[in-house]
Amino acid sequence: MRVVRTGAALGAEIHDVDFSADLAAETVDGIHRALLDHQVVVLRAPEMTVDRHLALAERFGEPEVHAFFPNLGGGRERVSVLDSEDGTRASMWHADETFLERPPLGTLLHAQVIPEFGGDTVWASCTAAYDALSAPMKTYLEGLTALHDLARTVELAYVRGHATAERYAASVAADRTTEHPVVCTHPETGARSLYVNHTYTRSILGLPPAEADAVLAFLYRHMTTERFTYRHRWSPGDLVIWDNRCTLHNALPDFSGHRRMHRVSVLGGRPK
Numbered sequence: 001m002r003v004v005r006t007g008a009a010l011g012a013e014i015h016d017v018d019f020s021a022d023l024a025a026e027t028v029d030g031i032h033r034a035l036l037d038h039q040v041v042v043l044r045a046p047e048m049t050v051d052r053h054l055a056l057a058e059r060f061g062e063p064e065v066h067a068f069f070p071n072l073g074g075g076r077e078r079v080s081v082l083d084s085e086d087g088t089r090a091s092m093w094h095a096d097e098t099f100l101e102r103p104p105l106g107t108l109l110h111a112q113v114i115p116e117f118g119g120d121t122v123w124a125s126c127t128a129a130y131d132a133l134s135a136p137m138k139t140y141l142e143g144l145t146a147l148h149d150l151a152r153t154v155e156l157a158y159v160r161g162h163a164t165a166e167r168y169a170a171s172v173a174a175d176r177t178t179e180h181p182v183v184c185t186h187p188e189t190g191a192r193s194l195y196v197n198h199t200y201t202r203s204i205l206g207l208p209p210a211e212a213d214a215v216l217a218f219l220y221r222h223m224t225t226e227r228f229t230y231r232h233r234w235s236p237g238d239l240v241i242w243d244n245r246c247t248l249h250n251a252l253p254d255f256s257g258h259r260r261m262h263r264v265s266v267l268g269g270r271p272k
């Protein structure tokens, strides 16, 4: 197995892994190590089946059933499907499901159908973004807690005219909210990361709303600065695994053809 770094802040490609057979323990350990080192890893896995995709996810922990994405069903509910023909896409910066008390520790995304052009995914390192903050800003953010809310994503769709008032009201009534520190420590590497995102973070507790909005706007701009990002141009069969504890991602909506992805997220612990 060969690991080749592909980005300055995050990203690596792992070569010479044979997905036509079950993976040996040392191969999975190598993938895990590369994920901790590089936050996002790309593997070329055109021969990987749905069952092997799920089996690899299980080597990292317990796969979840996603809160709202459609899935394969028929006993494969833990494999969600993002299909542009059904209108499912994730084209806003986010970390996965941070409205949960225990968001996923990572996600394994396997490309099934890729459009002829466009539809790349971009990841951002929240560790690199944290490291680059000034010392006074790090001190200011320390100890702050943010509110994360599933309804925030529906609200953003509603204000753009893509969701009805009824759907927005129902998402607020569902009350899928939780609180996480604005700066978290990675449970395996010990690295400090910013832990807010455009899609699910609603506010910072204890700050006047105008101040919280200004701080979040600054952080979002800062976290997605190009120097903290890695952009992947997909080929069918690519498998990308990201560490959801220290990255954001955004699937670019700059394509017109068919794009279909299978995804499995693995349950994580409580961010601290």
Ligand SMILES: O=C(O)CCC(=O)C(=O)O
Pocket: 082, 089, 090, 096, 107, 109, 120, 121, 249, 250, 251, 261, 263
């Ligand atoms: O479709 C993609 O490239 C990204 C998918 C995504 O954002 C997700 O699975 O959470």
